[in-house]
Amino acid sequence: MPNTVLFQRTELARPLASLNDAAALLKQHYGLEGSIKELGSQQDRNFRIETEAGRFVLKIARVEYATLELEAQNAAMRHLAKSEYPWKTPQPVCALTGEEVLPVTLGDEQYNARVLTYLDGLPLSSRNYFSPTTMHAIGTLSAQVALALSNFEHAGLERDLQWDLRRAGPVALHLLSSVNEQKRRDDVAKAMVLSMRYINPLMDDLRVQAVHHDLTDDNIVGELDAEGRLVPNGVIDFGDLISGWLIGDLAVTCSSLLHHTDGNVFAILPAIQAFHAVFPLNEAEIKALWPLVVARAGVLVASSEQQLQIDPDNDYVSNNLEHEREIFTLATSVPFSVMEVAILSALGHQWPKEHPVLGRLLPDIAxxxxxxxxxxxxxxxxxxxxxxxxxxxxxxxxxxxxxxxxxxxxxxxxxxxxxxxxxxxxxxxxxxxxxxxxxxxxxxxxxxxxxxxxxxxxxxxxxxxxxxxxxxxxxxxxxxxxxxxxxxxxxxxxxxxxxxxxxxxxxxxxxxxxxxxxxxxxxxxxxxxxxxxxxxFGVDLDAAPVQTDIALKRRQRHFASPQKHYYANPPQIERGYREHLFDTTGRAYLDMVNNVATVGHGHPRLAMAAKKQWSLLNTNSRFHYQAVADFSEQLASLAPEGLDTVFLVNSGSEAVDLAIRLAWAASGKRNIVSLLEAYHGWTMASDAVSTSIADNPRALETRPSWVHPVTAPNTYRGEYRGPESTDAYVAAVERALVAMDERGEGLAGFIAESVFGNAGGILLPPGYLQAVYAMVRARGGICIADEVQVGYGRLGHYFWGFEEQGVVPDIITIAKGMGNGQPLGAVITSRAVAEAFEQDGYFFSSSGGSPVSCVIGMTVLEIMRDENLMENAREVGDFLKGKLEDLANQHPLVGVVHGMGLYLGLEFVRDRDSREPATHETAAICERLQDLGIIMQPTGDHLNVLKIKPPLCLDYESANFFVAMLDKVLSEGW
CATH class of the missing domain: 2.70.70 (Glucose Permease (Domain IIA))
Incomplete structure (x- = not known):
C-alpha cells in the first residue's frame, strides 16, 4: 500500500526560482555566465544556459526528493555513457566545490541543484507524426536503454514516486478528485480498475530492474535522417529513474507515442517489435503491456489535472494536458483483448486456424x-x-x-x-x-x-x-x-x-x-x-483472404523486372471510378498522377462503347471500316490548319519513334536536337532522344551520335533562371546548330515537349519555341511537338501545349489519355511530310487504328466535350494551383509550383536559395500521402517534384482534399 510520502509528493508545486535566481546560482556556484532560458517541467525548475564553454542545464529540485535519489540519476547517466550504444545522455557537472548535488537556498526555501551538460537535438515531440521507421527506432532505443540499465544498481533507486506503474492504481484513484469533469473522472476510474484486474494476476512474473521510466517523446532527442524523418539519438531527463517493472518502461514509451499515430493505435506495434527484438519480453510482460499503457494514460491525465490546481501558471503542464487526454482516449479506444492479440501477433505468435465448435442454429435450412x-x-x-x-x-x-x-x-x-x-x-x-x-x-x-x-x-x-x-x-x-x-x-x-x-x-x-x-x-x-x-449455418461463409503479397510475388516471378511498380509495398488496385481508385481491401485512393485516364476511371460510356464494338468487330486498319475514317477526321480537325494527316499507333513511344522517322524522311537528314532532362519513350528512337537520368541513369553517356541534347530551358533550377532567360536558352540551341553547320552536317529536326512535363510541368520561357522553331526551319529541319503528356486539353487554357508558346509544329505526337488507357496514340502532320515517308515503304500498327481503339478514341473526345473536361481542367486546375501556392507560403520545403491546368508540379527543396533538391523527402512524402489515401509520385531528374496530373474530371472537393492532406504531411511530418 503506498505510503504517505508518495501521496504528499503528488501535491508538490515547482520550486520558486526565477531567471535571476538561476543566473546568480550558476555564476556563484559553477562559474557559468551567459544567456538563460527556462525549460518546462512538472515539479522541477529547469534552465538552459548558453556560455562560451558550451550549453548546460540547471535543475532545481525540491528537497522532498532526497539527495540519494538525485545521485542515483547522475550515476545512471555516467553508467549509460559507458554503454556500447550510439545514443548519448547528459552528464553531471560538478560545482566549484566539487559537489554534484548542491544544497541551495532561494528565498526561505531549501532546494537541491544540479548542472548537466546540454544534449543537442530536436525533441521527438516536435513532430506530430511518426513513421513506422521512427517508431521502430524509438522501440530499439528504449530497449537498449533498459538493457544497459539492467545491471545498474544504486540505493537511490528505491523511491516513492507517483509515476511508478507498480502503484498506478492507488495513485490514480488518489488523484481522481482533481479531475473536474464527471465523465472523464468516471472514464479514468473505470479504466484503472479494469487495468488492475488484468495486471494483478501477472505481477509475480513481471521483471524488476533499474528503468528510466520516462522515455517519452519529450525526453528522447533526435536528428533528421536523409528522408527528413526525425530519428532518435539521445536520452534526457532521468528524473523518474526507479527500480520498477521492465515492461512498465516500455508502457511509458508506448503511451507517449499514441498521439503521434494519427489516431491509429496499431501504429505503435513497430516500437514493440523493435523492443522485443533487442530485449525479449516474457509472456506475462506481453499480456501486461497494454493494461499498463492504459494505466499510464490514466495517471497522466489525473496527475496533470491536479498539478494545474496546485500550480496554475505551469505552462508545461497546461500545454501537455490536451495531448495527455488524447493519449488516454486512444489507449482506451481498443479493448485489452484485441490489443493483446495485436501485440502477440506482431511478436510472431501464431494461432491455429479453427472455427468454434457449434451446433446448427437453423437446422431446417439446408x-x-x-x-x-x-x-x-x-x-x-x-x-x-x-x-x-x-x-x-x-x-x-x-x-x-x-x-x-x-x-x-x-x-x-x-x-x-x-x-x-x-x-x-x-x-x-x-x-x-x-x-x-x-x-x-x-x-x-x-x-x-x-x-x-x-x-x-x-x-x-x-x-x-x-x-x-x-x-x-x-x-x-x-x-x-x-x-x-x-x-x-x-x-x-x-x-x-x-x-x-x-x-x-x-x-x-x-x-x-x-x-x-x-x-x-x-x-x-x-x-x-x-x-x-x-x-x-453448416456452410463455408468466409471470404478468401486478401493476399496482395502473393500477387506481387507472382508478378515479380514472371513479369520482367525493368517494368517497375509504384511504391515499395503497393496496394493491389482492382477498380476505379472517376478520379478514385480502389484496392482489394476496399480502400479508396485519390488518383492525382494518372494522366492516362483523361475522362476518369470506369466511365460507363467508354465501357458500353468498347463492349458494343467488340461484339461487332475488331481487326487492323488495313481493313476498311467507318471508325478509322471518323476518328482520323476528328483528330485532324483538332490540329492547326495544314496539319491534316493522321497516323494511328499503339503508344506515345511509338508515336515519337514514328515522328523521328518522318523527320528523317522529310528532311533527308539524321541529326535530331532534343532537350536535356526530357523523356519521350522506350522504343529505340524515342529512347535515343530521352535524356532524363531519373528514367535512365546512363542516359547522357549512351546517346547515339545523331542525337544532340541541348540545355534544358528549366527556368527554376536551370543554368539560366526566370522568365527573362529566353535569350540565353535560345542561344544554347543556336550554338549547337552552328556547331552542326560548321561540321557540314544537316539537321533533321528538333523535338521537345511543349511544356516541360517530365521535369514537373515547367512552362517554357516566353518565345522560346518561336525562336527555336525558326532556327530549325531555316536549316530545313522538322519541328516535333511531343504532346503525349501535356496536350489534349490537359492544360485547360489550351488544347495543345504548343499554343501557349504561339507556334505551330510540323508534327504532333499524342497518346496517353486519348484512349483513356486503351493502347492508342497518334501522329498528326502535313500531307507532304507523311508522303515523304512512303519512300521507305508503308506503315502499319496493329491495334493503333483498330475499330475498338478508334471507337474508344472518339468516345473519349465526346465525353470531354459533353462533360466540359477541358474547362474543368482550367477552372479546377487554376483553383488547385492557387491552393498549392498558398502552401508554398507556409512550408519552406516547397520551392515553387509549376505548370498549368491539371498538369502541375510541386517542387521540394531543402533550401530556397541554393535550391538543393529534397529528393529523399519527396519520396517519403509520397509514401505518407499513400497512407492518407492519395496516389502521388515524384518526377524530374532529381525526383523532387510531385507530378500532379489527375484525370480531367477532378472536382473541387478532391482538389481540396489533396491540398489538405499535403498540408497535413508537411505540417506533421512523414
Whole structure:
C-alpha cells in the first residue's frame, strides 16, 4: 500500500526560482555566465544556459526528493555513457566545490541543484507524426536503454514516486478528485480498475530492474535522417529513474507515442517489435503491456489535472494536458483483448486456424440452399457508383435470396459499400459478422450451452468462452435463462412465406460489445476475438483472404523486372471510378498522377462503347471500316490548319519513334536536337532522344551520335533562371546548330515537349519555341511537338501545349489519355511530310487504328466535350494551383509550383536559395500521402517534384482534399 510520502509528493508545486535566481546560482556556484532560458517541467525548475564553454542545464529540485535519489540519476547517466550504444545522455557537472548535488537556498526555501551538460537535438515531440521507421527506432532505443540499465544498481533507486506503474492504481484513484469533469473522472476510474484486474494476476512474473521510466517523446532527442524523418539519438531527463517493472518502461514509451499515430493505435506495434527484438519480453510482460499503457494514460491525465490546481501558471503542464487526454482516449479506444492479440501477433505468435465448435442454429435450412453475395471490390454486381447506395448490401442480399429464399453475406469480405471517398484513413469495412436473408418463421435452436442475455436491440447467448450476438430473431425467453445446446430458441422474424433478416456475430471477449466492422489493417486482431459464425449455418461463409503479397510475388516471378511498380509495398488496385481508385481491401485512393485516364476511371460510356464494338468487330486498319475514317477526321480537325494527316499507333513511344522517322524522311537528314532532362519513350528512337537520368541513369553517356541534347530551358533550377532567360536558352540551341553547320552536317529536326512535363510541368520561357522553331526551319529541319503528356486539353487554357508558346509544329505526337488507357496514340502532320515517308515503304500498327481503339478514341473526345473536361481542367486546375501556392507560403520545403491546368508540379527543396533538391523527402512524402489515401509520385531528374496530373474530371472537393492532406504531411511530418 503506498505510503504517505508518495501521496504528499503528488501535491508538490515547482520550486520558486526565477531567471535571476538561476543566473546568480550558476555564476556563484559553477562559474557559468551567459544567456538563460527556462525549460518546462512538472515539479522541477529547469534552465538552459548558453556560455562560451558550451550549453548546460540547471535543475532545481525540491528537497522532498532526497539527495540519494538525485545521485542515483547522475550515476545512471555516467553508467549509460559507458554503454556500447550510439545514443548519448547528459552528464553531471560538478560545482566549484566539487559537489554534484548542491544544497541551495532561494528565498526561505531549501532546494537541491544540479548542472548537466546540454544534449543537442530536436525533441521527438516536435513532430506530430511518426513513421513506422521512427517508431521502430524509438522501440530499439528504449530497449537498449533498459538493457544497459539492467545491471545498474544504486540505493537511490528505491523511491516513492507517483509515476511508478507498480502503484498506478492507488495513485490514480488518489488523484481522481482533481479531475473536474464527471465523465472523464468516471472514464479514468473505470479504466484503472479494469487495468488492475488484468495486471494483478501477472505481477509475480513481471521483471524488476533499474528503468528510466520516462522515455517519452519529450525526453528522447533526435536528428533528421536523409528522408527528413526525425530519428532518435539521445536520452534526457532521468528524473523518474526507479527500480520498477521492465515492461512498465516500455508502457511509458508506448503511451507517449499514441498521439503521434494519427489516431491509429496499431501504429505503435513497430516500437514493440523493435523492443522485443533487442530485449525479449516474457509472456506475462506481453499480456501486461497494454493494461499498463492504459494505466499510464490514466495517471497522466489525473496527475496533470491536479498539478494545474496546485500550480496554475505551469505552462508545461497546461500545454501537455490536451495531448495527455488524447493519449488516454486512444489507449482506451481498443479493448485489452484485441490489443493483446495485436501485440502477440506482431511478436510472431501464431494461432491455429479453427472455427468454434457449434451446433446448427437453423437446422431446417439446408446449407446448400444458402446463396452468397459478392460485395467485394471486384463484384460484378457493383456497377458505376451503386456501391455508394446505403442500402446496396441488403438489395444484393435480397437479390441473392430470390431463387432459394436463403442468402448470406461473407464473413471477412472487405465491402466496397463501406468505403469512403476522400478519407485519410482506411474504412472500417471488414465484417466481423454475417447478414442473412432467410425464410421467415424458420425455427432456431441453441447452438451451445449458454445463458441468454437481453439488450435493448438484440440478445446474446453467453457461453463458457464464447458469446453469440443475434439480431432479427424472435425470442420469447427471459433474460438470464439458462439454455442447453439443442433447446428451442425462437424463429426468424417476419410473416410466414416472406423473407426475414438475420445478423450473427461471435465474440470471445464476453464483456465486449464488439463492432460490426474492423479496419482492414486491424482485422488480423479482431478476427481472433470475433471468429466466423459459419459453423452456425453448416456452410463455408468466409471470404478468401486478401493476399496482395502473393500477387506481387507472382508478378515479380514472371513479369520482367525493368517494368517497375509504384511504391515499395503497393496496394493491389482492382477498380476505379472517376478520379478514385480502389484496392482489394476496399480502400479508396485519390488518383492525382494518372494522366492516362483523361475522362476518369470506369466511365460507363467508354465501357458500353468498347463492349458494343467488340461484339461487332475488331481487326487492323488495313481493313476498311467507318471508325478509322471518323476518328482520323476528328483528330485532324483538332490540329492547326495544314496539319491534316493522321497516323494511328499503339503508344506515345511509338508515336515519337514514328515522328523521328518522318523527320528523317522529310528532311533527308539524321541529326535530331532534343532537350536535356526530357523523356519521350522506350522504343529505340524515342529512347535515343530521352535524356532524363531519373528514367535512365546512363542516359547522357549512351546517346547515339545523331542525337544532340541541348540545355534544358528549366527556368527554376536551370543554368539560366526566370522568365527573362529566353535569350540565353535560345542561344544554347543556336550554338549547337552552328556547331552542326560548321561540321557540314544537316539537321533533321528538333523535338521537345511543349511544356516541360517530365521535369514537373515547367512552362517554357516566353518565345522560346518561336525562336527555336525558326532556327530549325531555316536549316530545313522538322519541328516535333511531343504532346503525349501535356496536350489534349490537359492544360485547360489550351488544347495543345504548343499554343501557349504561339507556334505551330510540323508534327504532333499524342497518346496517353486519348484512349483513356486503351493502347492508342497518334501522329498528326502535313500531307507532304507523311508522303515523304512512303519512300521507305508503308506503315502499319496493329491495334493503333483498330475499330475498338478508334471507337474508344472518339468516345473519349465526346465525353470531354459533353462533360466540359477541358474547362474543368482550367477552372479546377487554376483553383488547385492557387491552393498549392498558398502552401508554398507556409512550408519552406516547397520551392515553387509549376505548370498549368491539371498538369502541375510541386517542387521540394531543402533550401530556397541554393535550391538543393529534397529528393529523399519527396519520396517519403509520397509514401505518407499513400497512407492518407492519395496516389502521388515524384518526377524530374532529381525526383523532387510531385507530378500532379489527375484525370480531367477532378472536382473541387478532391482538389481540396489533396491540398489538405499535403498540408497535413508537411505540417506533421512523414
Amino acid at each position: 446449407p446448400e440452399s444458402i446463396n452468397l453475395t459478392d460485395l467485394s471490390t471486384t463484384s460484378p454486381d457493383l456497377e458505376e457508383d451503386n456501391w455508394a447506395d446505403p442500402q446496396i448490401d441488403w438489395k444484393l442480399l435480397a437479390k441473392a435470396a430470390s431463387d432459394t429464399g436463403s442468402a448470406s453475406t461473407r464473413y471477412g469480405e472487405h465491402r466496397l459499400s463501406y468505403t469512403r471517398l476522400l478519407s485519410p484513413r482506411p474504412p472500417a469495412n471488414f465484417p466481423l459478422h454475417i447478414d442473412a436473408c432467410l425464410p421467415a418463421a424458420a425455427q432456431a435452436v441453441v447452438p451451445f450451452d449458454c445463458l441468454l442475455k437481453r439488450t435493448n436491440q438484440h440478445f446474446i447467448l453467453v457461453g463458457a468462452d464464447l458469446a453469440l450476438h443475434i439480431h432479427g430473431l424472435e425470442c420469447q425467453l427471459d433474460d438470464g435463462t439458462e439454455l442447453k445446446a439443442g433447446d428451442a430458441l425462437g424463429r426468424i422474424a417476419g410473416a410466414e412465406g416472406s423473407v426475414g433478416g438475420l445478423r450473427l456475430q461471435l465474440c470471445r471477449d464476453l464483456d465486449l460489445m464488439p463492432p460490426l466492422f474492423a479496419r482492414p489493417d486491424h482485422a488480423f486482431a479482431w478476427q481472433r476475438i470475433c471468429p466466423s459464425p459459419a459453423a452456425l
